[in-house]
Amino acid sequence: MATILFIVPPYHCWGVQTIGTWPPVQLAYLAGAAAEAGHEAVICDAMNKDFSFDDVRAEIERVAPDYVMTMDYLPVSGAVSTASVPAALKTLSLAKLVDPSIITLIGGPHPTFLYDEILSDDTCDADYVLRGEAEETLRELLSAIPAGQAANVAGIAFRDGERIVATEVRPHIKDLDTLTAAWHLLDWDDYHYNIDPWGRMASILTTRGCMMGCSFCSHRAFWRSDWRSRDPRRVIDEMRLLVEEHKVEFITFIDPYPTFDRDRWELQLDLIIEANLPVKLLMETRVEDIIRDEKILHKYHEAGVIHVYVGVESGSDAMLESLNKGTDSDMNKRALDLLREHDIMSEASFMVGFPDETWESIDKTIVEAVRLNPDIAVFPVITPMPFTPLHEEMKDRIRVTDYSKYNLMTPIVEPYDMSLDDVYRALAKCYMTFYGHKMREVAKLEDGFKKRYMMSAFEQMMKDYGKQFDFLGENMPEGMKGIAGIR
Secondary structure, three states: OOEEEEEEOOOOOOOOOOOEOOOOHHHHHHHHHHHHOOOEEEEEEOOOOOOOHHHHHHHHHHHOOOEEEEEOOOOOOOOOOHHHHHHHHHHHHHHHHHOOOOEEEEEOHHHHHOHHHHHHOOOOOOOEEEOOOOHHHHHHHHHHOOOOOHHHOOOEEEEEOOEEEEOOOOOOOOOHHHOOOOHHHOOHHHOEEOOOOOEEEEEEOOEEEOOOOOOOOOHHHHOOOOEEEOOHHHHHHHHHHHHHHHOOOEEEEOOOOOOOOHHHHHHHHHHHHHHOOOOEEEEEEOHHHHHHOHHHHHHHHHHOEEEEEEEEEOOOHHHHHHOOOOOOHHHHHHHHHHHHHOOOEEEEEEOEOOOOOOHHHHHHHHHHHHHHOOOEEEOOEOOOOOOOHHHHHHHHHEOOOOHHHOOOOOOOEOOOOOOHHHHHHHHHHHHHHHHHHHHHHHHOOOOOHHHHHHHHHHHHHHOOHHHHOOOOHHHOOOOOOOOOOOO
């Protein structure tokens, strides 16, 4: 039996953990796989414990593991996790400093696609890259390494002298219900939703994969256009365990596309309603599925879905087509209106910072965000992850190569008619203008769940806003200065 320490790298960025802290479900599944194979698994969530690298080193020294594994992890569905790669690799270097005999492993989307770049770096201390879906790979690798048979394990990459070896691609796991997340290894006091009515937070996967072709996202390539689902009844069992044993009050379905199979999704909703668990649900899906589900949106509400995130991305139909979204502005408007009609909080993203961005186009994005009027709007900066089609399209405009900046908040692409600093100021203008309008709307609401929820969401979103955009000063709208820390 070996001891394997799973570490969530200590990466932090405004916006990533603004409204809550989520458990690292991907590492919990890997820890579960290791434990089921007879090994001792330990999880250190350095991100959500707000650990420094010194703290991480101390934890490695305390556990004295045989293996250390980390991932390019962010508390989202996994498509935008490149920003944490430098922290993940530094974590593995710390393990080698503590004990050079520790075997170091890294997985996730970025290492899956760019294992050659990672392993070619002479400063890299990763012994093995686990490519793609990693639970079965890890189980086999932990047995193969002591026997000197690692090269026979599918789904890995490693250095062999001057060569980089990539073994064959591993088939996907046929039955997702054979996997068990090691929830008992987490410190549940670390996970909470910061929005009124507040409470302990969990995230679960009900499906894996995505077959949609959004040019900025890695899901389709990472999952090889595959989509698989769990038995909805097993999902209920897991929800019950989280609620009853770990006292969870909020659960995020962190799947990139949980609603793809309508019949299965409706069954899942029906079973959640039947279970009547005291838990509130958050989720992400596509606008076309919200429209498709118009007749059953009442079931979303009855099941406890209080918050739905949709990727609107742009108010321009031409831009939506270029991003291969498969939607248009009218669809976006219809989906958000339907969520509002069913008393479900809506969150929508609007990308900024495209190569052809101008101050005029920024103003149009703001106008569209105000017109569509989601309850919450976020404005991610277009970030061409290095393994997506978008990267190839925009590579001549990429000006930032430090992966730790690929966090959807830092301008990476320089528009033809704007500077990177202009994009950053435009981002501030988007937030400032949208929430200036939204604050006036929310102030008129009657006291109740929606007003409390939105006011607390604004407070969480804006509490570090003044630090993030400290150049705004007195230009922030009245009513927002207090919650943004500006007097």
